[in-house]
Amino acid sequence: MGKVYKDQTSLRVKLTAGVDITGATTKQIKYKKPGGDTGAWVATVETASTGVIYYDIKSGDIDESGYWTFWAYIVFSDGRDAVGESVSERIYIEGD
Numbered sequence: 001m002g003k004v005y006k007d008q009t010s011l012r013v014k015l016t017a018g019v020d021i022t023g024a025t026t027k028q029i030k031y032k033k034p035g036g037d038t039g040a041w042v043a044t045v046e047t048a049s050t051g052v053i054y055y056d057i058k059s060g061d062i063d064e065s066g067y068w069t070f071w072a073y074i075v076f077s078d079g080r081d082a083v084g085e086s087v088s089e090r091i092y093i094e095g096d
Contacts, residue, residue, distance in 0.1 A: 005092050006065045009057055013041075017051030017072040017084045024048075026075035029055045034066025034091075040073065051084070065093045 004011060013029055021027065028040040041061070043053035053072055062068075068091055072084030 003092050003096075004062070004089060005094050005096075006062055007059075007094075008062055009059050011057040011062070012054050013057065013070055014046065014052065014054040015043075015070060015072040015084050015087065017053065017074045017082050019051050019074070019082045020049050021045065021051045021053070021074050021076075021082070022048040023077060024074045025077050026073070026081075027053050028073040029053065030071050030073045032069040033064045034068060035064055043072070051082075062091055065091050065096075067091075 046052040071086040
């Protein structure tokens with residue numbers, strides 16, 4: 001991915017859920033910030049059959065430097081859910 005910087009907006013977070021997500025009702029990329037806060041972004045499906053989802057970062061989304069953790073979270077219409085493997089990414093301060 002290369003270096004990612006705090007407040008960067010030219011970035012797409014792309015993850016794989018590890019299952020076919022056709023018909024899923026909830027598609028999210030969840031995250032944990034370096035300070036411990038958690039949250040989620042509504043993801044777009046790139047390839048349902050392989051469970052690939054993505055989110056295009058917006059202004060204010062990446063607001064802390066340090067190690068962030070990201071993972072895919074999917075809920076199906078029958079209530080089943082799927083969680084993808086987590087990925088950690090170091091977020092730098094400009095000039096680092």
